[in-house]
Amino acid sequence: MAINLQKGQRESIHAPKFTIGLGWDTNSSSTGSAFDLDASVFILGDNKRLVADEYFVFYNNLKSPDSAVEHTGDNLTGDGDGDDEQVKVDLSKVDSKVSEICIVVTIHEAEARRQNFGQVRNSFIRVFDAETGADILKYELEEDFSIETAVEFGRIYKKDNNWKFEAVGVGMKGGLQDYLNKYQ
Ligand SMILES: [Ca+2]
Ligand SMILES: [Ca+2]
Numbered sequence: 789m790a791i792n793l794q795k796g797q798r799e800s801i802h803a804p805k806f807t808i809g810l811g812w813d814t815n816s817s818s819t820g821s822a823f824d825l826d827a828s829v830f831i832l833g834d835n836k837r838l839v840a841d842e843y844f845v846f847y848n849n850l851k852s853p854d855s856a857v858e859h860t861g862d863n864l865t866g867d868g869d870g871d872d873e874q875v876k877v878d879l880s881k882v883d884s885k886v887s888e889i890c891i892v893v894t895i896h897e898a899e900a901r902r903q904n905f906g907q908v909r910n911s912f913i914r915v916f917d918a919e920t921g922a923d924i925l926k927y928e929l930e931e932d933f934s935i936e937t938a939v940e941f942g943r944i945y946k947k948d949n950n951w952k953f954e955a956v957g958v959g960m961k962g963g964l965q966d967y968l969n970k971y972q
Pocket of ligand 1 (some may be wrong): 822825826827863864865
């Protein structure tokens with residue numbers, strides 16, 4: 789049985805190897821142009837900064853240098869139920885300098901296409917066992933966002949040598965560059 793988390797809740801992750809699934813549905817007819825949401829991962833050290841530039845994992849850099857985090861590829865539409873984008877994680881491979889893995893979702897060309905998370909429905913982040921397919925954790929972002937164009941869905945962080953997941957659900961008006969400015 790998966791544990792359903794509410795915003796702000798934290799839960800331990802015991803399996804070293806798992807997949808993070810991210811899903812969303814959009815109403816592209818309301819804006820007239822295609823809607824492309826993108827999952828990205830910022831892998832941080834104790835100082836809350838990227839361990840190195842290559843530890844920013846996204847559609848143009850699919851794998852972290854330590855091979856612990858792998859983005860499975862860009863989904864351009866978000867059509868359909870289930871995961872729209874996925875990130876595979878193997879904590880046993882994670883570099884010793886890493887203490888936090890932040891998972892954010894941004895809207896590609898949000899400003900030009902006049903899109904925001906107010907037009908996004910059914911967003912979720914789940915952590916599941918890649919071998920059995922069984923859900924371990926799930927967080928459905930029920931909060932109605934309005935002007936936000938980027939949302940941190942969740943983070944995985946090390947506490948006393950254990951890894952935990954936090955359901956974050958915090959949005960902002962901005963894009964990937966704003967997160968880069970924050971974490972680089
Ligand atoms: Ca995408
Ligand atoms: Ca979808």
